[in-house]
Structure formats: C-alpha cells, structure tokens
Amino acid sequence: MSPTPDRIVAAATALVTEGGSAAMSMRKIGVALGLSPMAVYRHFPSREALLDRVADELFTEVHDRLCRKEIPDDTPAALHGAVDDLVDLALERPRQFAFMFIEPREGARVFPGDFSTGRSRLFSLLTGIIERGIAQGALAPAEPWKLGLALTSGVYGLVALHQGGRISLTDGEFRELCHDTLERLLNGIRA
Structure with missing residues (x-):
C-alpha cells in the first residue's frame, strides 16, 4: 500500500x-x-x-507525456501540435484543464516572472519550439515566453468560452477554430 x-x-x-x-x-x-x-x-x-x-502532479504528468512525443522540425506544424495537445486535454478532461490553466489558485505560476525564468516546465516545452523557430528564421525575433503567452492565451480563452457554453461547436469544429486562430496569429508573426 x-x-x-x-x-x-x-x-x-x-x-x-x-x-x-x-x-x-x-x-x-x-x-x-x-x-x-x-x-x-x-x-x-x-x-x-x-x-x-495536485497541480504539481498534474503538470508533471502532462509534461512527461508531452516529452515522449516527437516534435516536428517544422515550426508551424510543431505549434499546431501544441494546440492539439491543449485541445485534447480540454476536451478529454475539461475540469482538469480549467483547474490547471483557468481557475485562480494561490500557488499557480504567474506571468511574467515564473514564465520568463522557466519555472513552468510545461510552458518551457512551448518556448523551446518557439526558440527553435526563431533560430531557424521561421518566426520573427521576439521574447519566446511573451510569444508563447500570445499563442496559448488564444486557446485558453477559446476553451473558457467553449466550456462556458459561449461557443456552440462540435469538438471537431472547435478544434478547427483553435487551429484557425493559431494560423491567423502565425500569419502575423512569420518572418
């Protein structure tokens, strides 16, 4: 036991x-x-x-699962994969997603300090994709943690609206909306 x-x-x-x-x-x-x-x-x-x-355990579980995935070399494909990972979690475990990313919590990681210093291991996976994209010239130069926040905040907002009943789409249509939102942002930041 x-x-x-x-x-x-x-x-x-x-x-x-x-x-x-x-x-x-x-x-x-x-x-x-x-x-x-x-x-x-x-x-x-x-x-x-x-x-x-509990939050530490959940973030570690998601981080470890995502670390086992192969990340494409193509930056937009890698970022779309990250969107899929977030949408999968939001659709499969909506309460867990809300607890991890939306609900207020005293010990939650806080922008900018915790993000810019790499205290969020899960967020660091995303900033790693962004840093590689900047180095390859696929993304315009920027602070990776700020760009990561710009990319994820759209998904978090859409998830909150979807969970609150403000977006009435099937799961597949919702996923397409999240990808469309990322693509619109990418079209504004691609080098």
Whole structure:
C-alpha cells in the first residue's frame, strides 16, 4: 500500500479531475480513504497546500507525456501540435484543464516572472519550439515566453468560452477554430 500522503494526493487528484477544485475537500478525501479530515490535515496543512501538490502532479504528468512525443522540425506544424495537445486535454478532461490553466489558485505560476525564468516546465516545452523557430528564421525575433503567452492565451480563452457554453461547436469544429486562430496569429508573426 502506498504511503498516506500519496493516497491523499491520488484521491484529491481524482476529485479535481472529475469536478474541478470546488469538488475537492478534506472531508471528501477523508471519507474516500477512511480517514478523518484531521488526519488529512496532518499530512497537508491546508486545502491550498494540497491543491498545489495536485497541480504539481498534474503538470508533471502532462509534461512527461508531452516529452515522449516527437516534435516536428517544422515550426508551424510543431505549434499546431501544441494546440492539439491543449485541445485534447480540454476536451478529454475539461475540469482538469480549467483547474490547471483557468481557475485562480494561490500557488499557480504567474506571468511574467515564473514564465520568463522557466519555472513552468510545461510552458518551457512551448518556448523551446518557439526558440527553435526563431533560430531557424521561421518566426520573427521576439521574447519566446511573451510569444508563447500570445499563442496559448488564444486557446485558453477559446476553451473558457467553449466550456462556458459561449461557443456552440462540435469538438471537431472547435478544434478547427483553435487551429484557425493559431494560423491567423502565425500569419502575423512569420518572418
């Protein structure tokens, strides 16, 4: 059997993935694991501390999965692949996506400091594509982390609108909209 903190994180992750951070409480975790809420607090001093750990676990899981993918040498193709990765996560695990990228959270990475210093390993995958694109002359010179934010913010905004019922498209049409949005941005920044 895994140690109690690992079991707590696993239970919290399941709750967050299914219902977002609002679905996670120390009481629900205690019930799921046969522990009292106070036993949960012995391992995590606050709900926020546990949510930070869950976020770290989720970002690591997504980062590690994306690191195993082959990234095309063609910069636009690589960026479209990154859009597909984000859209896949948003459509397959909408609550997890919202928790990771949209919901306010005390320990969340913050622009510009955390992004410009590489504290977000997941974001660094994107800036690596951008840096390579700039070096190859496929993208105009720019600060990669600012360009990465410009590229991802469009997808995050579209996902928030889609999840909020403000975009009424099938999953396939929504994916096309995200790619169209990226292509419109690329047409303005290609060298």
